[in-house]
Amino acid sequence: MARRAAAETKKSERTRERILDAAALMFRRKGYAATTLNEIARLADLRAASIYYHFGSKDDIFLQVLDIGIDRIYDEVREAVAAAPDGADYRRKVHIAVEAHLATLLKHSDYTAANIINYGLAPEPIRRRHHDRREAYGDFWRRLLRDARRNGAIARNTDVSLLRLFLIGALNWSQEWYDPDGKSIKRLAKEICAFVFDGVEAE
């Protein structure tokens, strides 16, 4: 009995995840408003009505996709930076964070891509409920860049608040132009960091 209950819980959990995966993919491709529950259901291989066994509403799915999207990228970036070799300087740490951010957004997570694409146009109530999680990730970058400046990796007179918006913005926008057949993400991260740290002006 206990086993059967456990097995059923697991099946439900798997279906739930299939629905979320399908939703993340569609939200990434066409955006939240243009995606229908029918499309999500087809991708997840069930009927639209069945979704309501797992979720309360379309908004409910959306919010969870947004939350997971941030969780994924925050986890990836934090862990990548934490795994930096002993004695890595802050330029190196920022570089690692940039690469992890790009990799998650462009390769690893439809959830993160869906988040970045849709958050700006999300209805206010949803933005509000998602807000704290987003801030937490933003805070991570704030601390990282502030510490980098404190440690002398970034010039004293730099407005790190603006630098963060500028840099993260450029990274997020890469969704619009990234070509999997072009430069690798490692390479992109490297060149972008060179732009930001060294500047492009000729000597």
Added chain:
Amino acid sequence: MARRAAAETKKSERTRERILDAAALMFRRKGYAATTLNEIARLADLRAASIYYHFGSKDDIFLQVLDIGIDRIYDEVREAVAAAPDGADYRRKVHIAVEAHLATLLKHSDYTAANIINYGLAPEPIRRRHHDRREAYGDFWRRLLRDARRNGAIARNTDVSLLRLFLIGALNWSQEWYDPDGKSIKRLAKEICAFVFDGVEAE
């Protein structure tokens, strides 16, 4: 008779513009898919059905908003650069272009903002019909940065193609965080150019 015809043409033209203005504002705020003709009509002070006297479909309006959005920013940026003082170097020219791009996007044109926000999620047929205009503006930046490198304002080993995507991306993303009560657009342009040309690394 000629006068009356002319007057009526003008009225039609004005209404048409009111509709486009309303559409651009709504597309900027909520996105294309989430905006209804009813909302556009209310803002333009008429009924949804009346829109069809002026436009063939919602897509038709969308496409025109996209086109106007690019035309506006292209015009502004090109003219600003063309008006650069004699003997301005290329760093100065890029700076001027950055400021004009930001000003149009953030202050002067709902059309441009609507374009930037919605193009990425636009249905493929519309993207295709809008594509050439977008390319033309992209080409302007390509030439500007290539010439800047040729003239020694940008280092020889810089991938200006990536630099363009990186820089324009960062500028476009400013919509997400720009605060009219914060730093002025002049100031933002200046600091962003300093990031890109000089880099943020401490000496």
Added chain:
DNA sequence: GTCTATATTCAGATAGAC
């Protein structure tokens, strides 16, 4: 848990009066 059937609402779009 998932299905079919359906309620409800509202979107884009058309017809025809004024």
Added chain:
DNA sequence: GTCTATCTGAATATAGAC
């Protein structure tokens, strides 16, 4: 040119059988 009335389709969501 703009209106009211309306068509048609499709969306989210619910009810209840299996």
